[in-house]
Amino acid sequence: MFYRKLEGNWIQCETCFRMCTVPPGGRGFCRVRENREGRYYSLVYARPSAVHIDPIEKEPQYHMLPGTEILCFGTVGCNFRCRHCHNWHLSQASPGDLETYDIPPERAVEIALKKNIPTLSFTYNEPTAFYEYVYDVAVLAKSKGLRILWHSNGSMNPEPLKRLLRYTDAVTIDLKGFTEKAYDNSSAELEPVLRTLKIVRQEGKWLEVVNLVIPTINDDPSDIRRMC
Structure with missing residues (x-):
């Protein structure tokens, strides 16, 4: 929900203070969001453990x-x-x-x-x-x-x-x-x-x-x- 696109399909997450910059295919510091071709996806949405x-x-x-x-x-x-x-x-x-x-x-x-x-x-x-x-x-x-x-x-x-x-x-x-x-x-x-x-x-x-x-x-x- 809270991220912005950067050059080369990188993104910057704006959800928490870390403001992670994430390359394509990479994940943020939290390990549960992934950059897929410039779109940032939650990997745990509706999947509680x-x-x-x-x-x-x-x-x-x-x-x-x-x-x-x-x-x-x-x-x-x-x-x-x-x-x-x-x-x-x-x-x-x-x-x-x-x-x-x-x-x-x-x-x-x-x-x-x-x-x-x-x-x-x-x-x-x-x-x-x-x-x-x-x-x-x-x-x-x-x-x-x-x-x-x-x-x-x-x-x-x-x-x-x-x-x-x-x-x-x-x-x-x-x-x-x-x-x-x-x-x-x-x-x-x-x-x-x-x-x-x-x-x-x-x-x-x-x-x-x-x-x-x-x-x-x-x-x-x-x-x-x-x-x-």
Whole structure:
């Protein structure tokens, strides 16, 4: 959805802060989008590798509809390389590595309605990696009166972020730390995440921030105080 064509059928992805330039036949840093003759294709659209019904607190999202269930979707791929990832088997896998399920947006919404689950969630791996699917499901789900929640590393660029927020009720952002050292551990950067936090707040969406404490990486008490 968010890319521009360059000379020689190269493309530049504009979905996240990395702004990958991808040659014909190549893939972006997330490993799940491929340049096919100057057109950028998602390789995981409607092909989740993880589909579960979870308590909303597992998201984690503790203060929006506590005690309710969420229908969760995740694919392979991620635009971070976190060395302590809980879901590395998904986030660090590539298309073809794991079994997938054929669940187009209509089917995802149908499952939630049939099971009387009020919220669909995009989690386990980074929603930015399967943005196109997240967006289409969100648009349809909202038209059916369902809620949309997603758990992100906060690395989307402002334009795709704001467009998705139109159909979003709540966001959980994983703030890795408050220093570049913490983000070096993820092969990423802090500034885009801070920008995302501001945008989500400005757009009036329910926002919860989580932080995984990793000894020697992001456990300095002064940094934690600044983060809070």
